[in-house]
Amino acid sequence: MATPAGLYARLAGFRRTLVGDAVRFLDRQVLHLSTESSPSSTSSAKKQRDTLGRRMLSLVYPKRSAVIALRQWIEEGRTARKYELNRIVRELRKHKRFKHALEICEWMTLQQDIKLLPGDYAVHLDLIAKVRGLTSAHKFFEDLPQKMKEKSTYTSLLHVYVQSKLSTKAEALMEKMLELGIAKNPLPYNHILNMYIANGKLDKVPLVMQQLKKNTVPDLFTYNLMLSACAISKDVKGAEKVLLELNERMGNGDWVTYSTLSNIYINAGLVEKTRNALKEMELRISCQERSAYCSLMTLYASVSSKDDVCRIWRNMKLTFRKMSDFEYSCMLSSLTKLDDIEGAESICAEWESVSPTNDARIPNILLGAYVRKSMLEKAESFHEHMLQHGIKPSYTTWELLALASLKKMDTDKALDALQKAISSVTKWTPNEEIIQLVFENVETLGDIEGVEKFLVILRGSGYVTTAVYNSLLRTYAKAGKMPLLIIERMKKDNVKIEEETKKLLKMTSKLPVGKVSSTIL
Template sequence: MLAIRRAANPLRSHFYRIVVTHACCGNPGVPISKSECVNGLSVVLKPFSHGSSFCLMMPSWGSRNLSSHAGMKSSDSENDLDDGFSDLDRPPSTDRIEDIGHKEDDCDLVSESDASEEDFAEDGENLVGLSGTDTDANGEKAAKDKNASPLFKIIMDAPHSSVDSALDKWVEEGNALGRGEIAVVMLNLRKRRLYVKALEFVTWLKANKRLEFAERDYASYLDIIAKVRGLQNAEKYIEKIPTSFRGEIIYRTLLANCVASTNVKKAEEVYNKIRELGLPITTFTCNQLLLLYKRVNRKKIGDVLLMMEKENIKPTRFTYKLLIDSKGRSNDISGMEQIVDAMKAEGIDPDMTIQAMIAKHYMFAGLNEKAESVVKEIEGSEINKNRNSCKVLLPLYAALGKTEDVTRIWKVCEADPRPDERLAAIEAWGELGHVENAEKIFDDMMKTSKKLSSNYYNALLNVYASQKLLSKGKELAKRMSDNGCRIGPLTWDVLVRMYAESGEVEKAELILEKAAKQRSKIRPLYNSYMILLDRYAKEGDVHNAEKIFLRLRQIGYVGRMRQYQSLLQAYVNAKTPAYGFRERLKADNIMPNKAFAAQIASSDAFRKTQISELLD
């Protein structure tokens, strides 16, 4: 754990010693200037190199509470800790690699994480119980295949207003409804993010007393309420859960949803509540905090790692995945490599997803030789015996510009391609600008499938968007609609990008506005708004940039530095003073990194310059 913390700690380049003295902890919400209380000990970091000493600023783990201090002024030493990496210049998304094959068709996407950010799913950890068991009440194995569940098909086919009556009819006909059947239905509903129908299903189960709820079942219900009705209603539901079932899994479920919403204040409140109740702090909880701070304040990652070390909480593969991605996105390749080494030292080998992530970060840093070495490692010595890697290799070789390798890998799959391989191939050929090859794969699927998933349409639409082929994109979108595909946030996102990339920003904004009104329970992706905000920022269009910024807040996307960076860029490009910008950041509990703070200072209308001081 110490090795990880050193690798994650931006102070690693300094030689320092730790002086520990006994002290009394004061108010846990107040940062300490010269030392920090940890379980009654005052920890001061002092560099061996000359210069003034500096301290590790962190929440008071003595009381083990979390608190964000938006108004806290960063010291010079704190600014020195920051790598200055801007979220505006971040590496290509590493998440699409692991999400290849994810289905959006037939989905009521109630709550989606930002597609441009990382939508990590915790590995090997069942958050909820209704979909987390695979045995029924009689101990029989529940089928995982959706086709093995006629009840799932009935729920899918039923309109939202008729789910209850469809379930009533199912029971009246004498069909069994054990825990195994419930688990299969919930598993498939969650897999497709059909959270509205999942909520209706569980609500019916509860109202008709068809299931004796255990703690994980309450957690499952809580999770769905948070996704469909919001965090406030989820909190109210916790009060209705019997006290004996309000354990760690209930609160960590709420915490996960707070993190998914990037609600820093609420997430920290939930964490503190877990502490106050004396519930165990699990790796899952720590990983959620790491995920949150990776998005909003990377300086706090070291604090969470220190707490994990003190509490003897072992990092999982997912922990390393978060830290590797955080270092890669910060363009700290040396730090990323140290995390990888620490991971291997703990006996955890990087899986294919993590390897692909590392390769992407190498590419973004311009280290293509290192990236290619990792890609070759993923491929192995015989690709025919390592077929599962093809879906990852195709986009990676394309990102490296290796047309011959993409052709070679695709030949392995071409005779009998799997769905995720087809998607990866469309993406790869699009990346290389070989639109005809991408179209051929799509057309071949159209000939063999009665109805294609919207995933395939979206993949080809992405190709058209990247190549600025607006007319082809419009035609494909019409075909998609005519063929009965459900059009959700992922499709809206690519349509917005396609029009924006083609210079029709107003049309892109109109599409997003109509989409947001079309289905009230589904919000567009964060990335869709950022496409517009970035475009208006580039043009120096402050009025429209502020309008999109306001919509982001209204729809619930708040507390992210990224949108503030883009908004400020609009003022900079318009050569207009951004009055009160620091106050706006403070109100949203956002602490700018070094580069962003410098940009804010340079755009301050009241800043003093050498000449202004002389003239004044």
């Protein structure tokens, strides 16, 4: 379940998607204007459209310099006012263009005619942390003039500590803020609450709320965090108490409030309360908050309301010019959750026809549904279709194909897919489910060649355990064979011999030697 912080992050992700096309459009416009002939009417139109903000957005690539663009702007006889620069920094941060935003902040610190306030330095500190790391951000804070070390800069450093998962430093800094009497707004408390909730330290939440209410008043984000804590602890009554307080203090929550509340009710099996919360959520969604629509579709799918899922999808298509890959993935996930395979196939075909990305994560949702429902022939033919469409298989694609082959008891094909999956990532995190299924297959079949191939794959990935060797020994026992040089291989792999291993070794030692291909051992 997504936390309010996570939902806000997804909202930012949608905004980044939306701005991508706009930025590319601006880039093309700047290039077009720079190469165009220059009659007076064209020159006048160019001057009207050319703003400092547009120039900064059109930089796009991090290697391009915001400072050079600023200098050029000023050399052309134009002005760069502080309020305009701050607005540009906000836009760049919103679109995760942190390097260019930092360059503008650093340029402003060198301008004698620009008077910077603590809030400006707070933004500067946050950008340093994002671009250059925690050490540089901490040094920047320490080097600040004393009069600039106040609530906004302290809160910014606190946020950096929380983002860096430095709980001890964050707690110590919060204590200092309380001692200095500068924790007078809910933001620093929200950072600490977010940290405790993310770390599962829900027992510390009441004390933070007590301190917050003593020094200031909660804001909407505070209440949404409290609801998130109730969701983790599955505390329905607590969530309703938080909602009641929110309504009394602030009048109403936002769509995130009711999204979290819906999740709580879903997990508690309270269908009618879920539907009421979803209606409230829907009333609070606007076209500026695209991620809310996906959240709403997913929640409606959780209560098996296909009509509402399809209605929200239709509304989205009427509201927005183009659906993003993420939105297609939400719709596909919702339909597969509802077991509407035919509908999911239609949406996937639509995605193929309109999206240029060929992102394997989208069709993988449908592929996964085929595998889960044991539609194995369809899974294989759909994979071939993906390849023909130019979609490069991802780790998940190969993992799903491995599962499909295991369901068909085709160990060789499963191991081939698993090997491709592992080769597609820099570092493999073992999937215990697949490992268990492979061993179940080879043990059932007494497939000694298959188990030896699997051992080679696991060894190559640095994952060899006593349990792995025990499964190998059980496979040999099933086949009525004794493995070659088994104790020597276990010693080489630094595997501990346990009681079960000793019994299996004793059992297989009385059997004839099992011969496998020399290319495997």
